[in-house]
Amino acid sequence: MALNAPTPTGSPLLSVSDLHVTFHGEEGAVEAVRGVSWDISPGEVLGIVGESGSGKSVSVSSILGLLPSPPARISGGPVMFEGRDLLAMNEKELRVIRGNHIAMIFQDPMTAFNPVKTIGHQISEAIRVHDKSVSRSAARARSIELLSMVGVPGPEARFRQFPHEYSGGMRQRAMIAMAIANRPRLLIADEPTTALDVTIQAQILELLDVVRHETDAATILITHDLGVIAEVADRVVVMYAGKVVESTSVLDLFADPHHPYTLGLLGSLPRLTVRMDTLYSIPGQPPDMAHAPPGCAFAPRCSLSRGRAECRERVPELVPVGDALSACHFHDEMETATQSVAREIGLDIRVGQEAP
């Protein structure tokens, strides 16, 4: 978790360009992801943060061909993984990528495991499906080793148990064991700790860090929790209404947000360590994506926009601001906006400036 790691040069492991995902339903088309671009370097932890419906999970699932089509339709791209376009692959090619090179960890491990097969059987199967030369007994030994590595106590007995015999935290560990079984180069964790209690969340975050050091896999962490982002991410992509609104290093995001939405999110977080008079509240609610507003989707809720025509009419591009990328027409007014939030809540949310 190198905080000050220079932006890695060299080619990215995965590079997403101008990705669009549209759901075609009975009531017309809804564009859930509206032109998203980012990339991730080998070994890096990229946090994708956003609220429900921001398109954070959909954008990542679509890349791996995990969305049923119809209703989902993917356009744009390319999505390059180690020199090959994932969007151009057929299902068979994608399946090889999914098990061997890119693995996923889901929020609810109960749905990821087959309830009528033992955990051990499923991990062994994951190993043998991708490498048929592995014998049953070797796969079994490797599975037990994996369970032990992710901290499942008594792995030999646990190998023979069914998913329902595991607690939530243990199931999450078992899913991580299955995900890393084939030494993937990219691990995608979609809200991996959201369903867990806070003490179990701490265990799993620690485990993900251990796993990353052991496997050297890059990690995409999808979450709504900025606290989790601050704990584990190297770089952060903030999504709102199907678009990236800000992208920067984790230090920069918390020290100097470049988009009013990021600022609003940081201001609305209750904090343990500092007292706030009140929480900042972003007025209104995210747009209904079936009727996304023209111009900037955040404009109707934005404290910086104040109804300016520019925001209502023109979609802001993601442009460089210092070391960050921001999609705001008035990003040069962020200093004033941050101070105005600070006056309202009694706290300057920028890390390093929290002096009361």
Add this chain to the structure above:
Amino acid sequence: MTSTPTVDDVHTRLAPGEELLRVEDLSVEFPIHSTILRRRLGSVKAVAGISFNLHAGETLGLVGESGCGKSTTGLAVLRLIEHSGGSIVFHGRDLTDMSSSAMRPFRREMQIVLQDPQSSLDPRLTVRSIISEPIRVHGLAEGKKLKERVDELLELVGLRPAHGTRFPHEFSGGQRQRIGIARALALGPQLLVLDEPVSALDVSIQAQIVNLLERLQDELDLAYLFIAHDLSVVNHISDRIAVMYLGKIVEIGTRDELDSAPRHPYTKALLSAVPVPNPTSRGLGQRIVLEGDVPSPASPPSGCRFRTRCWKAQDVCAAVEPVLEGDSTHVSACHFPEGS
């Protein structure tokens, strides 16, 4: 309180700081039945003898992880589920064995807001009917007065009177929670039990509802029993906090006492496990990662229930159950409390 108040007294609002609710040694048991023979095999003590009080105008946060009994406590305090022991005193009156007809006037004064407004609002009723229902049932207003009262409630929670004609599904999660709050306020209660009221909401909407609850408390002199698993939210909104583990309260104190000097190891671990939204403090704080899972409440450990996950546990912890001790505002149940 020496004299027994008459029923009318129940509707008089207490002055801030007066004791509104006192819970003594409350326990709630759920039977375990065998699935085939339907024989009773035993019971789970979801709440195993807890005591706390709540003052008028105060917020007491009740925090703990899944299965610790915090929601069960909330329901039992309102007598929405039956308890198996202990007493509940509200406004100076013992509710413990009160009949449901005698409870009626008390119901007006103690209401609940649930986590999931989706399932707690009747989908077939308009918002106006949902909010009117308690007022009509208690015969407090009708006709034009009822309509005015509902309009007032809708505006109080940040909705418009025009919203009254719509159905719950036409609203977002945050707005539905506002409707749930309006319904809970309809009878002008003194106590609200808030059971995970913001847990299902996105961060930006969560802040709106937390701010709304704080404003309503000021305007209407409400006491809150705020039940949640999210320590940051509980910490922000509460005056005092009670920490529960496996059916027991392990520590109660003001939020400053808990923040700056937690005494029970579990409280300390819980505080340290909350992710801090500050990447520069990464790895600096002393994170205590507890081992293992919470034991089953059907067969809790002997002595201290936390001992199986506690790094300070000694033989005495298995033998003797610790009781809540400490000074007037800050108590904890541990044989080896922090800072002593």
